[in-house]
Amino acid sequence: MIMDNMTIKNQEEIAPKIYRIEVTGPLTQQMKNPGQFVNLRVSKGIDPTLRRPISICDVDVEKETLTMIYRVEGKGTKLLAEKVVGDEVNILGPLGQGFPVEAAKPNDVCVLIGGGVGIPPLYYLGKQLVAAGAKVITILGFRTDKDIFLEEEFQELGELIITTEDGSKGVKGFVTDALKELKAYDLYYTCGPKPMLKAVEQTASTHGFISLEERMGCGVGACLACVCDLKERDKTTGKAYAKICSDGPVFLSGEVIL
Amino acid sequence: MIMDNMTIKNQEEIAPKIYRIEVTGPLTQQMKNPGQFVNLRVSKGIDPTLRRPISICDVDVEKETLTMIYRVEGKGTKLLAEKVVGDEVNILGPLGQGFPVEAAKPNDVCVLIGGGVGIPPLYYLGKQLVAAGAKVITILGFRTDKDIFLEEEFQELGELIITTEDGSKGVKGFVTDALKELKAYDLYYTCGPKPMLKAVEQTASTHGFISLEERMGCGVGACLACVCDLKERDKTTGKAYAKICSDGPVFLSGEVIL
């Protein structure tokens, strides 16, 4: 199974325009890989037409709940925010290749670097890294202190550094300003806007894993809407590009042209 | 005011695919003329695009409730049937020129002749005719006995003759088979499918008032989607046609080409 209606169990605004939604259903059984995403259908009809990709933020496989965090941007997320407990949402997923938890060896220091709505997938990742015995340091970037979310949750996983552009909380500046100050770490995992990803790739002293975003058609690798260029041709397929929806959204640092 | 959101107070299936819906709101204050209709918006978005015209079946001005009865035909009425108590429906109306109650003098015998979903507007009319001191005989045509609705309600207004095409209840045949048998009456009011209206006009021994249906764009007389040809040019406007939405839906027998 890869598509099912899931029932909304909880929905709340946790920061301005940022919503946490919890849905339930057996589809969660397959959602074991952090960094994967689902493709949501926010209405039954033709309006809007396309599904909306949203990352898996947390999964409770026993309780069969999937948590997502999203920002109200346009029509689709607005409709999603209007849904109430008990409503159903059609979900296609899990999709794509997530973050490799096994890339971190026990006691490795892993830095999670997230900006804005790139933060949610790092939470499920952080939980799994900790469970696997790795050490987690998290750097989360926000515009201002009012925008902060998931603070407590990340604190429970290890050290948490918050940066705000206006300095209203934590380090003033961008996530890379905090990253620069970090001494030793073994690898990083990052998700956020493209300029941030570029800056992180340049600033980091190790390799890492980068999660990308792109406008999507199908979400399953069939339409070629979401390609990015590879630095080198893929050795097995011979292709010069990768599909973010099915080959990604997570790539090894240096693998794709940002 | 001519457009407002009204709240659903009741909705039930009263015969196969036939729903009675009751909505409430101050717009009802203006709904005094039976035979008028409202134009409903069944969804917020663009799907479906157009409003749906539905006749006023009953109004309780004090309680501010409007009752409509509709058949689930296609997409729009299906969406309407899925709505539940407490939901809002955007309503434009009352629209058009209804049945003239004042055309019946006290003690006049008025025959109401309805077929299918042409029946609902006759109910509000019948109530007003009775209140004005006229005598009401109703002939309602259905396909089969399962389809019958509003039977008790019409019985309370006076004599009720039911016809069914398969003879499963009442007179076997069409409304005109029952109309032929009626001895003396002063005028008639009719609403139903066009072939029925034609047959009624030909069968009736008096003049009467006929309510028409047509696919509509605007519902307010601005787009010319819903015209019908007049037998003679209108003396005041000089026009050879009438707009069913604003000049009708009710016309004097013989006035329009059916």
Next chain:
Amino acid sequence: MSRIAVNLPGLHMKNPVMPASGCFAFGQEYGKLYDLNRLGAICVKAVTVEERRGNPTPRVAETPGGMLNAIGLQNPGLKHVLEHELPWLEKYDTPIVVNIAGYSVEDYMEVAREISKVHNVSAIELNISCPNVKEGGITFGTDAGTAAHLTDKVKSVSDVPVYVKLSPNVTDIVEIATAVEGAGADGLSMINTLLGMRIDLKTGKPILANRTGGLSGAAIKPVAIRMIHDVRQKVDIPIIGMGGIYEVDDILEFMMAGANAVAVGTANFIDPFVCPNLIDQLEDRMDELGIETLSSIVGRSSL
């Protein structure tokens, strides 16, 4: 000048919004619902020399995100419009645009000559794009030479600016647009409806008695935006943009594509108050997007 005022040949509009031709009759119906002076301009139904009965019904059919119409230019004819419809509009001081149509060049010229003399008519919209009539209409709009010839002739008899209303049912709308600009058009209106059809599955027959009709509404908006954008690169005369405008953002999108003013058609049928509502929302939305004046965004997409 107000931030939302726009100036086009013959049309000094306090805001960029007018109802689209054929969706607003001659104004009397919507005039009962709100003060028509709130509109930037009023564009009335197509007028022909003779009265026209139009097509048989059904004349409309719904489609996903849009609708088809095949009214067939029904109108009471030039004489009646001159005597009854235009005088009724005299009580308003907002510019009036009269959409004109005909079977022949002479027809068009006659209507243009008479209509443009009326003192409360500010501009003519030359309808060379009606898809719902057998003769005239769209046949003038699909060939650049024919369109230019007609424009030239109508210009020669019109006392007011002439906006040519283009058909989207063509391979190269830029070619037609540049041809009518060359022939002296003062502006363009675009787009008219796309030819479409729907079939009733129960009967197997087209829903419209005319078989085909013109597709309007939200569904056609991206086609309209593309055509306006393309034409804007090549012509200098103003464009009145239309095709699927329902929301305030749509107005801004049309103007960024290159429209100098806009017309709202089908949306009136969904919400009869849509024109004044959109006008009311315009400045707030401009503030949110940091837009100073409307005129500053015209054609921004091609900068």
Next chain:
Amino acid sequence: MSRIAVNLPGLHMKNPVMPASGCFAFGQEYGKLYDLNRLGAICVKAVTVEERRGNPTPRVAETPGGMLNAIGLQNPGLKHVLEHELPWLEKYDTPIVVNIAGYSVEDYMEVAREISKVHNVSAIELNISCPNVKEGGITFGTDAGTAAHLTDKVKSVSDVPVYVKLSPNVTDIVEIATAVEGAGADGLSMINTLLGMRIDLKTGKPILANRTGGLSGAAIKPVAIRMIHDVRQKVDIPIIGMGGIYEVDDILEFMMAGANAVAVGTANFIDPFVCPNLIDQLEDRMDELGIETLSSIVGRSSL
């Protein structure tokens, strides 16, 4: 023969439904979700002689009731398709249609020659209507003479039937259809996407990096129905109909308009199981409407 089977040149289809080119890649993705043998046929992504990188992203934008795409014919090139994609499809016994494109007549001929030799290729779909590439593509599809010439050349080298995929962005699609029929086309595919555009209000720029894109989805259905209906009156070769098919009724509407089979594009993105689901619903719906066999309703709307 089953009531829902249809027979077209080279295509013996157990049902009339195939995925539309470009919306199904080379089958591998949807092949993970269901058995592709359930499909009437499989139409794969456009193939060109050389590998193509396509357009920069963003390549899709949503529109009311539809979407724009500007993929730009990205594909791994003829050699790779011959070596990797087509062999993978060998495990299925449903007909394969290969969509082909090129910059020049010679390009098209080379792809057609090679592809048509592959034993599991049942037909070629000649894409003369891609709106998203600067050279080739749509330029072959907007002029009847050019389209006919290309058809003739491709027919001369193809071992399998050739379906010409028509562009809706033309003034007279019937003219192009009759021209390619005259040049020997075995069938037509229609319609490809309508040219459209969307602007991002925050930046004032087009959302698509390519500026314009092709409009597909429910929004274009009435245009497709109209064009198929018009073409059906004048050509005898079969038509594969597409453009906004989402529901089982849409299949019947296309066939009544004149299509002999149908393709489903955008709807796959909304529901990846849409093709098998529609196929499953077909007979029940035919029963409800009293339709005996599908072949009996083809072109019913013009009877």
